[in-house]
Amino acid sequence: MITGSTQILPGMLDLLILKAVSLQPEHGYGVLLRIGQLSGGALQIEQGALYPALYRLVRRGWLTADWGISENHQRAKFYQLTTAGQRRLREETDAWESLAAAMATVLKARLEEA
């Protein structure tokens, strides 16, 4: 495991997965790689924890899962965003951004006052 990386919060994982899959259909390992690539290795997830999250998202109808052939010719399960998933991603992104902005404002204000 790469040290010095940020452990992610529970709610964040779903959003990250939705984002990773929104670019193109991915298998589980691919989702992991994509998150690592997009965050420049800053966000680390325990690899196994990815799967319960994926299964939950499928069950909620935001992802679909289909068996396909991976880039190195192995059978793998690919996850793809559904329309509901896209909507969810937008909502989550908006919510996250406003939260992040608010947090940033709060934190900055503190710094300036101090």
Added chain:
Amino acid sequence: MKLPAPLRTWMAFAFRRRQGEREMEEEFRFHLRRRAEDLQRQGMPAAMAERRARAEFGGGERYREECREALAGRWWLELGADVRYGLRQWRRKPGFTAVALLTLAVGIGANVAVFSMLQGILLSALPYSQSQQLYVVHEIVPQWSGYGKSFQVNAGNYLLWQKRCPAFAGMAEMGEENFVLTGRGDPRQVRGAVVPAGFFALLGTRTQLGRGFLPAEQERGRDQEVVLADDMWRRDFHADPAVIGRDVMLNGAPYTVVGVLPSTFRFPAVWGGDAPEIFKPVVLASYDLDPGIGNFRYSVIARLQPGATAEQALRELNTVEAGIARRGDPVRHIAPGQFDLRAELVPLRTAVVGEATARALAMLTGAAALLLLIVCANLANLLLARSSDRAREVAVRGALGANRSRLARQFVTEGLLLATAGGALGLALAFAGVHLLVRAAPLGIPRVENVHFHMSVVLVAVGLAGVAALLFSVLPVLWLVRIPAAATLQATTAQAGRGRGRLRHGLVVVEVSLCALLLTGALLLVRSLARVTAASQWMEQQNVLAFPVLTPGAFHAQAEIGRFYDAVLEKVRQAPGVVAATFTPVLPLRGGSWGDDVIFREAPRAPGDTQLGDFYFISPDFTQAMGLPLLKGRRLSESDRGRDVVLISDRVARQLLPGRDPIGAHLLWSPNSKAVEREVIGVVGDTRTAPEASPALAIYVPLWSFAEPGETLVVRTRMTAAAAAPAVRQAVWAVNPDAAIPRVQTLQSLLAASTAPRRYETTLAALFALCAAVLAAIGLYGVMSYAVSLRAHEIGVRMALGARPVDVLRPVLGRSLGLTGLGLALGLGAAKLLAGLLSGFLYGISPNDPATYLLVALLLTGMALLAGYGPARRALGMSPLSALRCE
């Protein structure tokens, strides 16, 4: 085969689960392999890369479990666990489970079976269009209520109603008439009915072939036409579609088949018995045409106009009736205004089902409901015992972190499991029960062919099982969730159980009292049955053959029928072993005798003071063949032919000719508006028209003046009836080879048939009472054993300190007896209050019969002793050491 939907869902779930599991493993393997490959590519040795990949993946089993939950939903997984746990719980206590299951099954089975009967016979609509508009009309003469509450209909009156009662859309008069069918194999008796034109249309039935009757065919000479019921068409004509227009020989005359009824047609059997197979147009004789009071011979079905009410129709009928009563009836010497005349409208379904059957069904439903109450009390009792047992388990699980809703769900699952199994068992029992009820149903229970194992009935069972499930799951949850864990863990079993003791005792008292109520009713019925059976056997019935003989041809000439009977009797008397032989139109105990005023010249009464008697038309051997003892005078003999003589029953002599010699008295009787005096030549023993009736005012008139077709031949033989039967039958055929003998029966079996419905009802009621007694015994036993187990510790200590067994036994037995006594007092009190409801079913016994009440008390006391003795013995048998250790 298509599986029921819930099963399919469940199987899909089970299948998906296995597949999901496989796919999950494959996905994990793929992930680990790809990670290991990537690590190898970075230069790691293969073995190390694999280890590293697995480490990075994290706790595999934990994620698998989380995935499963995500896949199936947590709820399903926990349900599976609950079901497995529940099954284990039930398996661990096989005795308890068996009792609970059987209790449930008996409760559900009995109620569903009875409900099927109720639904099929009483509740379901008759198979006619707008059947709620159909009524049967009866006539009532209040002054003759002693003879009958209501009568069939006088055809002349009926013709007036047709003209003057606009509230009816249509009416039909019908009568029972049997025929002899010849020319198609052995001569056979055919059950028939005479019906008017428009009869089938009135019921909303269309013939499947041909047509119904035309109005023109209701005239003598033009009525040689028949409509066949579907089963006769199939049996005698092999379902030949070309049957229309063909001739069929009935009573020696040709009749043309004009129509065939559909197989769905059910005749409204208002006179009971088997359905007619053939229909002929009704032709009213000239003496039927005058309105009057008497000659009530036809059954009338009427259909209300749409929108008309029964009250309105009855008002119209009664206006006509009042007019008839005001005019009087000169034919029958009834003065204007001497008698009142009213009509009565009975819904067709009520008439077809009959008062007796409806009442019996109500009684059985009541008994089944009582049984259900006992079942509920018993289940609640079992549950209480169980929840006390499990209070500690729940407390431990709670302390270990199980939350309350999770525990509650566990109990709901267990309750559902038990209720489902019990319900399934109950349904199976009900299915078998309905089958048996229908098969065992005696002749004369109407619409029994309509009793099926119906979907609505299954719904009732499911409802009952649902209530049981609720009971089984919600109550323990309510009790258990309230218990503070710490208190339970500290308490001994004895302390934990004590609070609920009072409730359990209450339940046992309820059970015993309901059981006492049922037992009392059942015992009263059983004793009535015994009395009725005894009453119907007042005459010697052994070795007596009784069967109707129908003659085709010469059907209308009375003299010729008389000659035929005489010839048959002469032949039969020559057959080996025959003691006496006679013809009679009606048998004792079978109803249907001719009713008329009994008045003697020697004992005149005021006009209007009518004493209706039962007139039997007999040939000389009648009294011997029937086994009626001769009390005074002499029997009828051949030498009386041509003389106006009569025999009377003992009751007639004592009631109407008190204080004088009845022999030589003169009966004034005018059957054909021609007054004749008949001299009494003998007095014979009493007879009854029905097993339940009191001895009839019976008058025996020689048959030769009034021979009717289709009378019953009664033959008393020296050998067994069965051995004599072939010779007797041959003797009849020697006189006329075309005579139809439907079935040779013994008088005994004929008379037994008259008590069959009562035997049937009583058997069912007794069965319910027996179930109730067993359940109450189980309940009492359960409470007693539980009470003893709570006190095992105490008993052990006392035994160790030298208490005598009797000191230990006494409180246990005393408690059992005390509870039973309280239940008995309540139950017998209730029985006394409700006894009136049963009085209609009883014969020769008061609903307050003290002996019956005493018997119930004795039976239940015995039960209480047994229920208390078993557990008490066990407590005594326990070694003090093990008793002390059991806390």
